[in-house]
Amino acid sequence: MDGFPIGLVLFALLVVFVIAGLGKTIRIVPQARAGIVERFGKYKATLPAGLNVVVPFVDKVRYMIDLREQVVSFPPQPVITEDNLVVSIDTVIYFQVTDPIAATYEIANYIQAVEQLTMTTLRNIVGGMDLEQTLTSREEINSGLRGVLDEATGKWGIRVNRVEIKGIDPPPSIKDAMEKQMRADRDKRALILTAEGQRQSAILTAEGNKQSAILNAEGDRESQILRAQADRESQILRAQGEGQAIQTVFQAIHDGRPDQSLLAYQYLQMMPQIAKGDANKVWIVPSEIGKALEGLGSTMNSLKGIPDDVDGPAKRVDMGPASLDVAEIESEQKEALARAHDEVAAAIAAAEASTTTPTGTPVTRNAPGDTPPAGDPGEPPAQ
Structure with a gap:
């Protein structure tokens, strides 16, 4: 009974020892990781990803190295440019561990080493540039940093993929000066564009005014020509119409064979018209109006060509039918217009064919269809 508990305890201790030994023997390494194994403080092996077996209590996994690409952002660092201006530059490094053994034993802290190397290299590169070149040469600075870092970190088992x-x-103060300069440049470009736009507008406006003046002048010239031609034709037609009216009235008077009583009647009809004048304030009618009319008749009797009495019945002037058909009126109007056009053309031809005598008196050739005058215009018509 006394030995049973002791054996149980020893068995339990043996089981615990075996479990602990198995725990120290089996090592699981995650993907994209590498385990550095040391035996009694000395490098022994590198464990790949997966299940690995080591000697318990003899081998020890000292470091677990991440083989993925890593990104490290460094705080802004003051850098002096070639023109003695201090600028702050912050960088981002993309690197990857390619040799876990070198990254473990060649350097104590490779991230800190990369940071310090980046700062010194950045100062060397930017120190040879002025401010404007520094602000516009990011790609050149990135390439220079990458080349120096990749060359220096190769022995540490690190590959620098990208530097940004x-x-x-x-x-x-430099920011304010740059903003003022940029604002001045923008204002300058805006003023230049505004001036160019105003110049183009003035040029187009002047060209438009020129074309408008030319067109207005041409229109005025053509309108004056057409108006003059219309006035000339209208005067010719009016003169011909007045001539025809005079001939018609004169012929009607001779055909009617007027006497002294008709002239006295016409005189009486004209008296009210004379009294209608604006300047005639007072009109005196003589008491001897009859004697005045007799005297007027006796005076008119002395005129040639107007007899006291006429023989036979008076000849009436044919005034045409009282009403005409609309079609007949239109046809007559068309014929009258055609005759007027022909007469205007004949008058124009006669005016163009007119010449001047050596003494300076104009002589006009008779147009076709015109009746030559009977005698001297200054002489009275023959009886």
Whole structure:
């Protein structure tokens, strides 16, 4: 009974020892990781990803190295340019561990080493550039940093894949000066564009006014020509119409064979018309109006060509039918217009064919269809 508990305890201790030994023997390494195994403080092996077996209590996994690409952002660092201006530059490094053994035993802290190397290299590169070149040469700075870092970190088992500059911040005074310069440049370009636009507008406006003046002048010239031609034709037609009216009235008077009583009647009809004048304020009718009319008749009797009495019945002037058909009126109007056009053309031809005598008196050739005058215009018509 006394030995049973002791054996149970020993068995339990043996089971615990075996479990602990198995725990120290089996090592599971995650994907994209590498385990550095040391035996009694000395490098023994590198464990790949997966299930690995080591000697318990003899081998020890000292470091677990991440083989993935890593990104490290460094805080802004003051850098002096060639023109003695201090700018703050912050960078981002993309690197990857390619040799876990070198990254473990060649350097104590490779991230800190990369940061310090980036700072010194950045100062060397930017120190040979002025501010404007620094602000516009990011790609050149990135290439220079990458080349130096890749060459220096190769022996540490690290490969620098990419270097990026996050920002370059000049001093506040330089920022204000740059903003003023950019604002002045923008104002200058705006003024230049405005002036060019005004010039183009003035040129187009002047060209438009020129074309408008030319067209207005041409229109005025053509309208004056057409108006003159219309006035000439209208005067010719009016003169011909007045001539025809005079001939018609004169012929009607001779055909009617007027006497002294008709002239006295016409005189009486004209007296009210004379009294209608604006300047005639007072009109005196003589008491001897009859004697005045007799005297007027006796005076008119002495005129040639107007007899006291006429023989036979008076000849009436044919005034045409009382009403005409609309079609007949239109046809007559068309015929009258055609005759007027022909007469205007004949008058124009006669005016163009007119010549001047050596003494300076104009002589006009008779147009076709015109009746030559009977005698001297200054002499009275023959009886």
